[in-house]
Every structure is written in structure tokens, then in C-alpha cells.
Amino acid sequence: MLHLHFGVRGGRTALLRDTQKAPLMVIRPFELPCGTLMVFLVNPTGGVLGGDHAEIRVTVEAGARVLILTQSATRVQPSPDERPATQDIRFQVAAGARLEFHPERTIPFSGSAFAQTLTAELEEGAQFALTETLASGRVQTGERLAFAAFESRVQVSVAGRRVYLDRQRLVPGTLTRAPGVWGGHDYQASGVFVGGANPADLPATPGLLASGLSAGGAVWLCGVSARGPALDAALAAARATLRQQMWQAAPLTVRR
Amino acid sequence: MSLLRLLQLSDSAFPTGAYAFSDGLETLTMRGEVRTPADLTAFLAGQLTHGWGAQDAPACALAWGADPATLAELDELLDDLKLVPGPRAASTRVGANLRRAATHLWPDVVSDLPATRHHATTFGALGHALGMPRADTVTAFVSGWLLGRATSATRLMKLGGLDAQRCAAHCDGAAQACVHAALHATPDDLFTFTPHLDVAASEQPGLDARLFQT
Numbered sequence: 001m002l003h004l005h006f007g008v009r010g011g012r013t014a015l016l017r018d019t020q021k022a023p024l025m026v027i028r029p030f031e032l033p034c035g036t037l038m039v040f041l042v043n044p045t046g047g048v049l050g051g052d053h054a055e056i057r058v059t060v061e062a063g064a065r066v067l068i069l070t071q072s073a074t075r076v077q078p079s080p081d082e083r084p085a086t087q088d089i090r091f092q093v094a095a096g097a098r099l100e101f102h103p104e105r106t107i108p109f110s111g112s113a114f115a116q117t118l119t120a121e122l123e124e125g126a127q128f129a130l131t132e133t134l135a136s137g138r139v140q141t142g143e144r145l146a147f148a149a150f151e152s153r154v155q156v157s158v159a160g161r162r163v164y165l166d167r168q169r170l171v172p173g174t175l176t177r178a179p180g181v182w183g184g185h186d187y188q189a190s191g192v193f194v195g196g197a198n199p200a201d202l203p204a205t206p207g208l209l210a211s212g213l214s215a216g217g218a219v220w221l222c223g224v225s226a227r228g229p230a231l232d233a234a235l236a237a238a239r240a241t242l243r244q245q246m247w248q249a250a251p252l253t254v255r256r
Numbered sequence: 257m258s259l260l261r262l263l264q265l266s267d268s269a270f271p272t273g274a275y276a277f278s279d280g281l282e283t284l285t286m287r288g289e290v291r292t293p294a295d296l297t298a299f300l301a302g303q304l305t306h307g308w309g310a311q312d313a314p315a316c317a318l319a320w321g322a323d324p325a326t327l328a329e330l331d332e333l334l335d336d337l338k339l340v341p342g343p344r345a346a347s348t349r350v351g352a353n354l355r356r357a358a359t360h361l362w363p364d365v366v367s368d369l370p371a372t373r374h375h376a377t378t379f380g381a382l383g384h385a386l387g388m389p390r391a392d393t394v395t396a397f398v399s400g401w402l403l404g405r406a407t408s409a410t411r412l413m414k415l416g417g418l419d420a421q422r423c424a425a426h427c428d429g430a431a432q433a434c435v436h437a438a439l440h441a442t443p444d445d446l447f448t449f450t451p452h453l454d455v456a457a458s459e460q461p462g463l464d465a466r467l468f469q470t
Contacts, residue, residue, distance in 0.1 A: 162332075164336070165337055166337075166339065167337060167446065167447045167448070168447060168448065169310075173305070175305045176302075178298040178299055178303075179284055179289045179295055179302070180299045180302050180303055180307060180456070181306045181307065181449065181453070182449070182451065182452055188451045190451075204458070204459070206459060207287070207455065208455070209455065210454065210458030210459060211458075212339065212458055214336065215336055215344060222339070222451055222455055223451065223455065224451040224455055
């Protein structure tokens with residue numbers, strides 16, 4: 001369980017309250033040159049196990065600027081009793097606040113099952129960004145599509161109105177490699193940006209990454225690639241251009 | 257009588273304009289990623305299992321006999337789940353055309369039909385209003401999509417009509433599984449996983465020469 005509450009004190013974003021229960025914890029936040037407060041989520045164990053449930057709650061008060069990253073990939077360990085590892089993430093972002101969440105890749109190991117729900121409730125005038133990537137498995141070792149199930153529900157609302165909804169469910173089977181599904185790729189990306197101006201130039205990398213406007217007016221991102229670094233680079237470029245166009249914000253400079 | 261109506265409603269000649277949309281298949285064929293009959297069969301079966309069939313088919317099943325509030329919620333759900341603008345707009349255009357054509361043929365029935373916007377919800381609601389059984393309605397809806405896409409492929413690939421129909425026939429198992437899942441689905445069960453097609457469908461408006469609107 002991890003609960004984080006951010007606000008502004010003395011003109012700077014600060015982590016005002018936190019509740020941390022192993023294995024989820026945060027490394028001491030530090031401020032980026034742009035004033036955004038960056039926090040690394042850490043899970044020092046070998047990953048998430050079947051039957052594990054993680055609960056993350058983040059509240060961002062008006063005026064605060066928060067970037068949440070994860071220290072390493074989410075490794076979803078095998079689930080011998082077929083119970084999925086579950087993760088429930090809820091964000092509340094006040095008007096005039098900004099929250100960005102860009103976790104490292106989710107890697108479902110052979111025999112694993114994972115179900116994630118992410119809900120972001122924004123006040124009018126809040127800014128929010130999320131990007132995530134999924135691997136087909138431990139690709140470097142030749143393990144691909146050996147997991148049991150992956151499920152993700154992401155919903156973003158502004159002033160109670162749903163602006164983005166993405167539901168993914170993948171139970172690998174004979175058709176997962178079909179053209180149109182995952183094809184010959186091993187990496188997938190998705191994401192959403194909300195708040196600020198509509199971008200005049202939606203980012204795209206042919207055959208790799210696309211973006212567009214949802215029915216509710218959010219900017220979505222979607223990508224596929226045979227190689228993870230190529231997808232990561234396209235996603236990073238898309239984040240930079242969307243931050244600039246929508247929020248007039250410079251690219252984030254993060255040293256790991 | 258209801259069977260005749262069902263066959264008419266799901267016939268590719270029924271003037272819904274669905275023939276104008278490929279929803280990304282055109283991009284995949286242009287790139288050579290769907291090139292052979294085997295590729296097409298895999299594409300169709302993949303979409304029945306992980307894509308269109310996991311979203312629109314259950315929406316059709318849920319719309320059958322649904323009250324106006326449920327239909328409105330289903331339409332909103334489809335609005336949001338269809339992230340790529342082209343296929344989202346195509347779904348509502350075909351839905352509107354379907355209602356218009358049905359109004360022309362069966363004005364008494366359609367006049368009492370609750371409001372619907374997407375193709376799936378309109379087809380499901382119409383099926384119920386015309387007295388078609390729920391399972392038959394969903395089967396016809398799935399068959400219409402499958403044969404429509406197979407026919408589209410003949411315009412995009414070096415593929416004859418007979419070969420295209422064989423591809424569709426090879427998808428029997430996937431189509432039956434799709435219908436079965438749709439008939440047991442709740443609104444919470446509308447999920448997809450089609451990143452490859454989503455990227456392709458987004459790029460379709462930028463193709464140098466297009467045969468389809470999406």
C-alpha cells in the first residue's frame with residue numbers, strides 16, 4: 001500500500017504526507033530544475049506475485065507539479081495457483097496541478113497473470129499524463145507470450161466526465177501473433193495526456209507510434225514495436241512534444 | 257418472416273455504406289503485412305478474438321432488447337473505447353445509415369426504436385424490434401462483419417472472391433467463439449488488444465492512395 005499526498009509549501013511542490021507499507025515505497029523525492037517534484041516508486045522484492053494486491057493512492061493539490069516514475073520494470077512472477085497479481089491505482093489531481101506517471105515496462109513472466117486498474121480523477125484545469133509499455137515476456141531470453149493473462153483498465157475523468165477509457169485484455173493464444181493484434185511485435189505502448197491546449201501536431205512515428213484525440217478530447221498514444229528501445233524513444237519524443245504543445249513545458253530531464 | 261428480415265438486414269447490399277470502411281486493413285495490406293490468404297484468415301480471426309469481435313459483438317448482444325438508458329450507456333462506452341477517430345466515426349456513420357435504411361423499409365417498427373448511434377447498438381436494437389432472436393441477431397452481425405471484411409480484401413489484395421470466402425470460412429471457429437462470448441458478456445467485458453491495427457488505422461488517412469475511408 002502506498003498513499004502519497006502532494007501540495008505546495010513555500011512556493012515549492014512538497015510531499016506532505018505519505019503512508020508506505022512494504023513492498024511498495026518511495027525514494028526521497030527531489031526537485032527537478034523545472035520545479036517538478038520527482039518521486040521513484042520502488043518495489044525491492046523480485047516483482048509482484050500471484051495473489052499480491054498493490055494499492056496506490058496519489059493526491060496532488062492545486063499548483064503542485066509531480067512526476068512519478070518506477071525504479072525498474074514491473075516483473076510479474078508466475079502464479080502457481082492461477083490467481084492474478086492485482087494493482088489498483090487512483091490519482092486525484094486538483095485544478096492547476098499536474099501529475100505525470102511514466103512507469104517502467106511491465107514484463108509478465110511465464111505463467112503469470114496481472115490485472116491493473118488505474119483511475120485518474122481530475123478537476124477542471126488539472127493536467128495529467130500517463131505512458132506505459134508492456135513486453136510479451138522476457139524477450140531477451142526467448143520467453144514470449146508465455147504469460148497466462150494480462151488485463152489493464154485505465155479511466156481518466158475531468159470534473160466527473162470520462163474523457164479517456166482504455167481496456168486491454170490479452171490471453172495469449174494462437175491468434176495473438178495475427179496481423180492487427182500484436183503481429184510480429186514484442187512491445188506495446190499506450191498513454192494519455194489531458195489538460196491544456198489541443199496539440200496542433202499530434203506525434204506519430206510511422207509503423208511504430210500513433211496518437212489522436214479520444215471522443216472525450218484527451219490525447220491518446222498507442223505503439224507497437226519489435227524492439228523495446230525503439231518504442232521507448234518514440235514514446236519519449238511524443239511526451240516531449242505533447243508537454244510542449246499542451247502545457248508549454250520543456251522536456252523533462254531525468255537522470256537515473 | 258423474421259429470418260427474411262435478418263438476412264436482408266445483414267446482407268452486404270443493404271445500404272449502410274459499410275463497404276467504404278476497412279478500419280485499418282487497407283494500411284496493413286499496403287505495408288505488405290496482410291499479403292496472402294493465410295495472412296487474411298489470421299487477421300480476420302484475430303479481430304474476431306481480440307478486436308472488433310471482443311467489443312462490437314458484445315455491444316450488439318447487450319443492445320438487443322435493452323432500455324433507452326442502457327443503449328445510451330453502450331453508445332458512450334463505444335465512443336470512449338474506440339480511440340482511433342476513423343473507426344469511431346465509421347461506426348456511427350454506419351449506425352445512422354442502418355437506421356435510415358430500416359426506417360425506409362419498416363417505418364412502424366423503427367419509429368418506436370430507442371435512440372442509438374453506433375452500428376453495434378443499432379443492429380442489436382433493430383434485431384429485437386424486428387422480432388429476431390438474440391443469438392441469431394448477433395450471429396448475423398458477426399457474419400456481416402466477417403464477410404464484409406473478406407470482400408474488402410478482394411479490393412486490397414490479389415485475391416479472388418472465392419479465395420476471400422474461403423478465408424472467411426476458415427474463421428468459423430473464431431466466429432462461433434465470438435458469438436458465444438458476446439451472448440454471455442456484460443458491459444465490463446468489452447476489452448480489446450489490437451495495438452498493431454490501432455497504429456495502422458491511425459495512419460490510414462495519410463496513405464498516398466486510398467480505396468477506403470478508414
